[in-house]
Amino acid sequence: MKLPAEQLPVYSLDNFSSPERKSQQFQVEVFDANRHFSVKYPHRHDFFEVLYLLKGSGYHVIDANKYEIKPPCIFFMSPGQAHKLELSNDIEGYIFIFTSDFYLLNRSNQNSLIEFPFFYTIHQDNPPLLLENEGDIRFLETLFRQSIVEASQTGKSNSEMPRSILDLILTTCAARYQVNENLLNKGKGQILVKRFYHLIEENNHKNLSLSDYSGMVGVTANHLTQTVKLLTGKTSTQIIKSKQLLEIKRLLVHTNLNVSEIANQLSFEDQSYFTKFFRRETGLTPLQYRIAAQK
DSSP, X not given: OXXXXXXXXXXXXXXXXXXXXXXXXXXXXXXXXXXXXXXXXXXXXXXXXXXXXXXOOEEEEETTEEEEOOSSEEEEEOTTOEEEEEEOTTOEEEEEEEOHHHHHTTOSOTTTTTTSTTSSOTTSOOOOEEOOOHHHHHHHHHHHHHHHHHHHHOOTTOOHHHHHHHHHHHHHHHHXXXXXXXXXXXXXXXXXXXXXXXXXXXXXXXXXXXXXXXXXXXXXXXXXXXXXXXXXXXXXXXXXXXXXXXXXXXXXXXXXXXXXXXXXXXXXXXXXXXXXXXXXXXXXXXXXXXXXXXX
16 A cells, blocks of 8 residues: 555555565456455555456445446446445455556557546546346356456466456447447547546646646647536536545545645645635535534
8 A cells, every 4th residue: 555544545456466466467356255355445546447246235436426236237447536345245246457557568559548438437427337138247257257267377478368358358348338429429539538537636636737737638728628628518627626625525534634634645735725725615614524524
């Protein structure tokens, strides 16, 4: 983990890997109540995750959204998102976690990962893929099973088979994933917005400005705002603020950091401005929000 225990934990891929696989950039295995490691909830990752659930029940909370688990279903998570799983003891499925470097190795299109409709989603939600076709259910189960077999046989210098199977899993899921028809013909704009979201997740603690982000994606602030507004109905500044507020709320609810420490961690110039910002946006002071959330 990258942060002290009193903060929201951030897990890297090697936290989920057995000692002999520490150098790998992926991990695939059976997901059930007997997994070989434990994590604290909620937490966030710095990798991508595909969670295929075949049995069991419960809830999956991703950022501010809560989804009921209705197997067979597949959840997708992007780096930086905070999530919490509430699972029944009979949960069964598979999990494939991986870094962007693992998937993008030797690919000429470095945007191919975020082009999938379920990573860095335009509306910042994460509804699961609900599987109804028996052929799809068994085909995907076979892919996960085979990827586990290949991973157990893969040497450090060769991970092509697991990478190829992962691509087939993602491609199959993308073909079944429901996408808003209004977004289908806005490919370039979608990629720009997704890159913007990706950068916000990576840099949310730095309190960057709109001009900072527009410079990082290589467009003017006005062009970025127009594109974001067209696809999401919100301005770039509103997106940045909403992410800041979400992160503040996470830290108020799930850590014991005081207000000054949270303001410092998120690069606000002083606690007074931090408190005014939060109160202006929510109608509550940070302490009032923390107390209300604990009731």
